[in-house]
Amino acid sequence: MRSLLRLWPYVRPVRGTLALAAGVTVLASCLVLVIPLTLKWIVDGPVAARDPSGVWLGGLALLVLGFTEAALFGVRRVVVARPLARVEADMRAALYAHLQRLPVAFHDRWPSGQLLSRATTDLMLLRIFLAFPLTFLLVNSVTIVVGFAILLQQDVRLGLVLLAPVAPLVVLCSLFEHRYSRAARSAQDLIGDLTTLVEESVLGIRVVKGFGRHRSKQQAFTALAERLRGTELRKAALLGGLWAVIVVLPELAIGATLLLGVVRVGEGDLSAGTLVAFLSTALALRWPVESIGFLLAVTNDAASATDRYFEVMDTPAQADAPVPAARRxxxxxxxxxxxxxxxxxxxxxxxxxxxxxxxxxxxxxxxxxxxxxxxxxxxxxxxxxxxxxxxxxxxxxxxxxxxxxxxxxxxxxxxxxxxxxxxxxxxxxxxxxxxxxxxxxxxxxxxxxxxxxxxxxxxxxxxxxxxxxxxxxxxxxxxxxxxxxxxxxxxxxxxxxxxxxxxxxxxxxxxxxxxxxxxxxxxxxxxxxxxxxxxxxxxxxxxxxxxxxxxxxxxxxxxxxxxxxxxxxxxxxxxxxxxxxxxxx
The missing domain is CATH 3.40.50.300 (P-loop containing nucleotide triphosphate hydrolases)
Incomplete structure (x- = not known):
């Protein structure tokens, strides 16, 4: 977060648009949580009373909720597209302008491919982060809190069973973030090295061909590409392991909740509508919970990209040194x-x-x-x-x-x-x-x-x-x-x-x-x-x-x-x- 907070000066001009998009998305996600309550009303009301007209009314309500949710998500995408493209363009322009002001000694030290990857790939990652993970980290957190509040309000005992995986998931995500961030930074640096190698090979193609060095250049490219491939596979393995646990633990909790709920409905301790609503709410929370791994991965990629961007922007530009009055x-x-x-x-x-x-x-x-x-x-x-x-x-x-x-x-x-x-x-x-x-x-x-x-x-x-x-x-x-x-x-x-x-x-x-x-x-x-x-x-x-x-x-x-x-x-x-x-x- 310390890295990502440095994006605020660029995001500040579009903060209103991002807040509107987040508000629209929160509203859409909350509509998802209204659907289980509607199901509870249908099961405990019209279905229990054998009232077909009530069932049709409930079905119409579900249809309206679904269409409204889809429309709100569409509005969010339309709202954020133009301003975030502007943020990316402004950051790229600021980087280019700063590169022009940096001393020649800086350019003597930095490979051009590393600078090019910061101006292209890294900024693309930041735009993706601002467009999706930034909003959905907030939206999913609100959805999970509101959803569990609804679950606990419906039945405390079933809610506590469903909350059991929270502690191990927090520990797992913390470990994942540390390891994934290192892999993400390594991959982005390798992309810069690979870009440098390709650029040098193209600009020096006459030398490469003249001395018959195309095979050695191909070998160098292959070795570097394999290192990048291995790093990306390590990232995929980390994300895959996290995703597997994030999926399995909540599923086990939902299964335990289902068994306990069925027993209590059979004993008359719980209404069928409440159980349906409870399970529907739990299933509605699956995506917000399961997306944690993906959102953390993209956020860590964005944090590494931010660090790389500001490595250049933090380098002091050439400034006219103060000159003694006698010399001026x-x-x-x-x-x-x-x-x-x-x-x-x-x-x-x-x-x-x-x-x-x-x-x-x-x-x-x-x-x-x-x-x-x-x-x-x-x-x-x-x-x-x-x-x-x-x-x-x-x-x-x-x-x-x-x-x-x-x-x-x-x-x-x-x-x-x-x-x-x-x-x-x-x-x-x-x-x-x-x-x-x-x-x-x-x-x-x-x-x-x-x-x-x-x-x-x-x-x-x-x-x-x-x-x-x-x-x-x-x-x-x-x-x-x-x-x-x-x-x-x-x-x-x-x-x-x-x-x-x-x-x-x-x-x-x-x-x-x-x-x-x-x-x-x-x-x-x-x-x-x-x-x-x-x-x-x-x-x-x-x-x-x-x-x-x-x-x-x-x-x-x-x-x-x-x-x-x-x-x-x-x-x-x-x-x-x-x-x-x-x-x-």
């Missing part, structure tokens, strides 16, 4: 991009691991293009992710034209800074929509200009031109085409600051030369930080910064560093044709 007060001035004492350690890094970046100091002057060069693992990509605040520096600060980026709302910051990554991400949208995602309010002219600069004119030759759907992850395009669209997306908004993480690595030398020629025009009007591995990309820059072991080891022009820095010369060297050694360009 700095006026905007054409100062370019500055990194001052920037240190960064990944949140999930081992405590003994050194920081990825250690006291980085770097100044990219206004309108300047700075190339960032370094060996594999030196922290280049991490540094570029700090500028748009995809990650927050552990220490130090980053300023844009004199303003501390930590003091700027993220929306404003990301309107100033555009990014393009080495591994471009495209979405299931048109080529134009993927590019225009880079700037709000970008016009058709901006789109055409960006496509021209990025040498992405190939989109005009697609089946529907730039309105062609590029497919999930843009896998219908080549790697170079995806990089060019990502580059167009970065420059479509004419950003003040541009951060490019080796955006031309997938291009052939001829296309690279064309893109670089057009890119020079863009870089001439912006302040840019470009991660580079090729000498041709480095030559786009005014200056070069060498990042080594998490620090800026040297800054200068390409030619100066070639002659003064051995590490830089080694990074920029390559085997010359017909030789075994490196040649410095």
């Amino acid at each position: 007060a700095q006026p905007r001035r054409p100062d370019g991009l500055r990194l001052e004492g920037v240190t960064f350690r990944y949140p999930d890094a081992p405590p003994a691991a050194p920081p990825v970046l250690r006291g980085v100091d770097l100044h990219v002057r206004p309108g300047e293009t700075m190339a960032l060069v370094g060996g594999t693992g030196s922290g280049k990509t991490t540094l570029t992710a700090l500028v748009p605040r995809l990650y927050e520096p552990t220490a130090g600060r980053i300023t844009l034209d004199g303003r501390d980026s930590a003091s700027m709302p993220r929306e404003q910051l990301r309107a100033l800074v555009a990014v393009a990554f080495e591994d471009p991400t495209l979405f299931s949208a048109t080529a134009a929509e993927n590019v225009l995602m880079g700037a709000r309010g970008a016009t058709e002219d901006d789109l055409l200009r960006a496509l021209e600069v990025a040498r992405a004119g190939f989109v005009h030759e697609l089946p529907q031109g730039r309105r062609t759907q590029v497919g999930e992850q843009g896998l219908s395009l080549s790697g170079g085409q995806r990089q060019r669209l990502a580059l167009a997306r970065a420059i479509v908004g004419r950003p003040r600051f541009l951060v490019l993480d080796d955006p031309l690595s997938a291009l052939d030398v001829h296309t690279e030369a064309l893109v670089e020629a057009a890119l020079r025009e863009v870089l001439a009007t912006t302040t840019a930080l470009v991660v580079a591995h090729r000498p041709s990309t480095v030559l786009l820059a005014d200056r070069v910064a060498l990042l080594s072991r998490g620090r800026i080891a040297a800054v200068g022009t390409h030619q100066d560093l070639l002659h003064t820095n051995e590490e830089y010369a080694h990074l920029m060297s390559g085997p010359a044709p017909g030789t075994d050694g490196p040649e410095v360009p």
Whole structure:
């Protein structure tokens, strides 16, 4: 219940509708309990008096009660359908919005399949719980209490016999709930793992097929599916055992009541009508009692789903950290991009691991293009992710034209800074929509200009031109085409600051030369930080910064560093044709 009570903020707007549905259902269930009283009147009245007209009247009353009960249950279903669909939609929208606000570090840790299962399967379980078990736990409890009150009012001794199974059933349900809740949580986590495996296999189908790993993936899927199957069977066994006991114990009590009642009717101690009414009421209570197991099972599934949902929702979203007044007060001035004492350690890094970046100091002057060069693992990509605040520096600060980026709302910051990554991400949208995602309010002219600069004119030759759907992850395009669209997306908004993480690595030398020629025009009007591995990309820059072991080891022009820095010369060297050694360009 502690878990399920957390749903109240989402349920509160429809509480009136749920109360109406519960009231209608309670009324319908209470009508079921009126039927035995009508039977008692028929048996002790018209039947005992041999009055056929009275029997017909009683039969008509039973028919009206039955139709009214059915109509009320139908009304309940109609009443709750729309508002509960709204609750599910609101919770899903809240989850998606929260996922967008969570830091990149969160998404680095969480498998996408686990998030997907929370947004789909878990929310479906919660809607089912709100639509059925939530109402019927209340309705059946009221029905059982009212029913036993009627039974005890009719005959105390028979009522006490029928109440005998209550104590063992309470103990059994308590044990069941503890064991079933663990199995339910395990099953839901396995569904998330299975979803992740399927998603990865589909997105990586080229790698799977290219390396002939389909059998190993199939084996991994089968093993995980078997674990899920075993967990579901364990849940079914627990529910089956509970249901068997819940059915058997009340049936034994009803049988004992029948025997005792028949003996008392034979002795004249009890009227036949009272016995019929008593047994009819007991039989009417069979469903409310027998449904306890099913309702508990669905409720535990819903409680586990709620816990999983709020595991994500309880994760703090990115918030703009408070900045000292001295840092906030700095006026905007054409100062370019500055990194001052920037240190960064990944949140999930081992405590003994050194920081990825250690006291980085770097100044990219206004309108300047700075190339960032370094060996594999030196922290280049991490540094570029700090500028748009995809990650927050552990220490130090980053300023844009004199303003501390930590003091700027993220929306404003990301309107100033555009990014393009080495591994471009495209979405299931048109080529134009993927590019225009880079700037709000970008016009058709901006789109055409960006496509021209990025040498992405190939989109005009697609089946529907730039309105062609590029497919999930843009896998219908080549790697170079995806990089060019990502580059167009970065420059479509004419950003003040541009951060490019080796955006031309997938291009052939001829296309690279064309893109670089057009890119020079863009870089001439912006302040840019470009991660580079090729000498041709480095030559786009005014200056070069060498990042080594998490620090800026040297800054200068390409030619100066070639002659003064051995590490830089080694990074920029390559085997010359017909030789075994490196040649410095």
